[in-house]
Amino acid sequence: MFLAGEWVERDKYLEVYNPQDNSLVASVSAANEKDVLHAIEEAIEGAEVAANMSVHERISILDSAANWIKNNKEKYATTIALEGSKTIKEARKEVSRCIETLRISAEEARRINGETISFDQMPGSENRLGYYYRFPIGIIAAITPFNDPLNLVAHKVGPAIASGNAIIVKPASVTPLSALLLAEAFEKAGLPSKVLSVISGNTRDIGDSLITHPAIRMISFTGGLATGESIMKKAGLKKTSMELGANSPVIVLEDANIDEAVKSIVSGAFWAAGQNCLSVQRIYIQEEIYQDFTEKFVNRAKQYRVGDKFSEETDMGPMISEKEAQRIESWVNEALENGANLLCGGVRKGAFYYPTVLDNVPLDCKLVNEEVFGPVVTLQSVSNLDIAIKKSNDVNFGLQAGIFTNNIENALKAVQKLNVGGIMINDSSDYRIDAMPFGGIKGSGIGREGVKFAIQEMTEPKVVCFKVSN
Structure with missing residues (x-):
């Protein structure tokens, strides 16, 4: 697994099977609670590094990751098809969408803007002026499903990096390989260590530690309604973005x-x-x-x-x-x-x-x-x-x-x-x-994905007000 910028192995493994014939595709290391805590501790430093990256550095890394995937497109498509349900034609389309998601993330990194505020609209505030800007939230935990094992991960990682956050991804235990390949793309692109972790493992072993840790400031979850409701009850005072399915x-x-x-x-x-x-x-x-x-x-x-x-x-x-x-x-x-x-x-x-x-x-x-x-x-x-x-x-x-x-x-x-x-x-x-706001109401979740809108979820506004003398 990709733990705080390093590839590590563990004694316990998850076996990944091809659902078509139940053949073994690969074995990947299974994280334990110590791995999660280590990823979070490293991400605390990684969040500082990410927040201090210049916008042009974020853009360069996202574009480079997209280029790496484009240059290895068939490898990524084959992995998606092997570990999941998609045909090779469907998998190729998902890879193309992942590349687009990262490209849009690079573009939106330069458009994280604030506004000036007319403080003098309030009587007594005539000598005040200021603005607000958006700052990264910190560490994001992303929990992703099996059905789009590459692009749905990119929809969380791309906006997180574009907005200057650290992110820990827990992919579906049946389809971890595509998420690990996405981590490889960011490693090749020069993403600083500790900004990204992709930790494979069973949710029952590592999920609660990831959800409840106070250093995690946002949970971005895509999955079923019952699991989403359970996460909301456990998470505590954190931002949450939930895409919970449909009918x-x-x-x-x-x-x-x-x-x-x-x-x-x-x-x-x-x-x-x-x-x-x-x-x-x-x-x-x-x-x-x-x-x-x-x-x-x-x-x-x-x-x-x-x-x-x-x-x-x-x-x-x-x-x-x-x-x-x-x-x-x-x-x-x-x-x-x-x-x-x-x-x-x-x-x-x-x-x-x-x-x-x-x-x-x-x-x-x-x-x-x-x-x-x-x-x-x-x-x-x-x-x-x-x-x-x-x-x-x-x-x-x-x-x-x-x-x-x-x-x-x-x-x-x-x-x-x-x-x-x-x-x-x-x-x-x-x-x-991948550029549109995406999400629903009622049991379909809260918040919106789509790169620009995910960035809004992953940042907070900070108000700056100057009191000036006459």
Whole structure:
């Protein structure tokens, strides 16, 4: 692991398996509590070093790390595909996005600005003038998931370095290799030691020490709702940024381009085997076009090619583990036992779960109310937009949503009424660029990622006021 700028080994190891065939990919050192405490102690000094780095030094390091990854792109993509669920084509896209995330971080490093303050707006303050500027928060603990093992780490490390912070990353225990390769890129880029640690290990062994330590001033977590709530209870008086998943709806109205909607939503539902916080889960279709849309959607879903992650012909690989595929299987079976109709899929082969489409799913089933995080979507006919909006909002998540319509008034109504952090017009919920603010409401979390907005979370304003004589 990468402990305060040094590569170290330990006697205990985590074994990393390829979920496609359960073959051993690598063994990585498993951190213990002493390692966490050491990383934090070193990061205290690292935070001072980071805060004192000039802006041009931060820019140079971020650009150099991006260049290193670009020059080794296939190595990074292969690692993502080996340890996780993504096909090699999906992995290459993630590497490209990681490079973009670091480039944006370099650009935003020069734009961490403050403002002048008109103190003389207050009677009696005519002889005062000043401003505020933003300063780094200190040490950030980042806990990242398996589904985007490189770019989601970059979304925490890039803004942290751009804003002059030290950061300790605890990647998902099933996909630590990509995060370690990101650390390698920063080492090659000349990042001062002690600014970054990437410590691999089981959350039960090291999580609480990382979360509760008083020197940690911010926790940036991407993962499940239950874990996020647990972290919030343990963390104490710290800043937190939480992206906790979703149950994303997409609305398709009668005036939509059905073919474009089908193409976009199929991709949005089954990209990365549906293991994506933005993945389409619920589709509400206006009743006038329900049959036409359903036939086209099911036909396209059946054409989705499932198989070897390293084949250029494959559209979808396995889920992250056979256990997760079994969970999805049980959720689908629950819906079918309660009257849902299976339109396609519903097949599990080891860790592979085939693209699955259902309709007539009872509203109290898990597939409707919870985050499925797998390649399963539900279809429901609705008579009008108002009902679609009500149903879309009727869950404890609010990350992103999509609507397909050619009526600007309908689009604007959805913008106003859908309770989410982002709305995609004539696109699926599964759309994001790395520069936009990203996050949700309700059970989808608090705070925003996206480089510029993460930097705001990772810095604090300091007010400076001069009292001058007449």
